[in-house]
Amino acid sequence: MxxxxxxxxxxxxxxxxxxxxxxxxxxxxxxxxxxxxxxxxxxxxxxxxxxxxxxxxxxxxxxxxxxxxxxxxxxxxxxxxxxxxxxxxxVILNDLEIEMKNTIEEIEDNDDFPSIQKIIPNESFTEYILEVDRELYEDNFDGFSVMGLGMSGLFYQLFNGKKIKNSVIIIYVKDGSTGEIFDKIPYPEMLEHRK
Structure with a gap:
């Protein structure tokens, strides 16, 4: 059931x-x-x-x-x-947190995103570190996976009482081998730039 x-x-x-x-x-x-x-x-x-x-x-x-x-x-x-x-x-916030953690695991384990090694969210799901194989990341479309993280983060903020117009989810893209942060993706602003 x-x-x-x-x-x-x-x-x-x-x-x-x-x-x-x-x-x-x-x-x-x-x-x-x-x-x-x-x-x-x-x-x-x-x-x-x-x-x-x-x-x-x-x-x-x-x-x-x-x-x-x-x-x-x-x-x-x-x-x-x-x-x-x-x-x-x-209960709803707890369920959302579990769903977000499951989404992160699914992205990490998904063979469709071979460059993504690890995703580390902060406690409030307003920032993520996307640890990647930089060469693979820059040569494919794995960056589109961050749209799901951005939407999930905004949804969590919505139910956590944040004003959506002021909410921005930041995704930092980190080179897994060097530790360098080489990209910063603000969501939902990224959607306006990719139209």
Missing amino acids: IDRKKTVVILLIFVIFIGCTNNSSGEDKSQQETEISEKLAKVEITIPKEFLQDENYKEMILVAKDDGVKEITKNKDHSITITMSEEQHK
């Missing part, structure tokens, strides 16, 4: 990733902010509409409520506000 908590987390990750890839830069930046406020043992998280494009809100609301989320509201600006207990919030 599928674990309902994981279902909500996976559904929310999917929603955020879809929205990130379709994010419009012309929108009012104040609408892109994520707010988290703790009031009387509850946590409210507002997810900007740019993270939720083309999502089936009714299905998401039903799944989340079945999993113990107190309330999901579609706001007039098309963002959604999720209200949950502090305990549920901690």
Whole structure:
């Protein structure tokens, strides 16, 4: 049987990733902010509409409520506000942390990214060191793997109460043989430069 908590987390990750890839830069930046406020043992998280494009809100609301989320509201600006207990919030953050660590392991072990030797995140997932075989890295497209790290990092920040408009995930690319940091990739800014 599928674990309902994981279902909500996976559904929310999917929603955020879809929205990130379709994010419009012309929108009012104040609408892109994520707010988290703790009031009387509850946590409210507002997810900007740019993270939720083309999502089936009714299905998401039903799944989340079945999993113990107190309330999901579609706001007039098309963002959604999720209200949950502090305990549920901690469980979601813990599940996200586990998923992020699993994603890192999958990238490290993936034969499609032969240059990547090791990925070291900081505790808050705002910075990563991508240790690589520099020659292989510069001769292929392994750098695209960092987009997943960037999106995952932003998603974690969103649920950790950070304002998305001010969040930048930094990926430092380090030569595994010399220890030299030879590239610094800011996410989501990297998407604007690669368009």
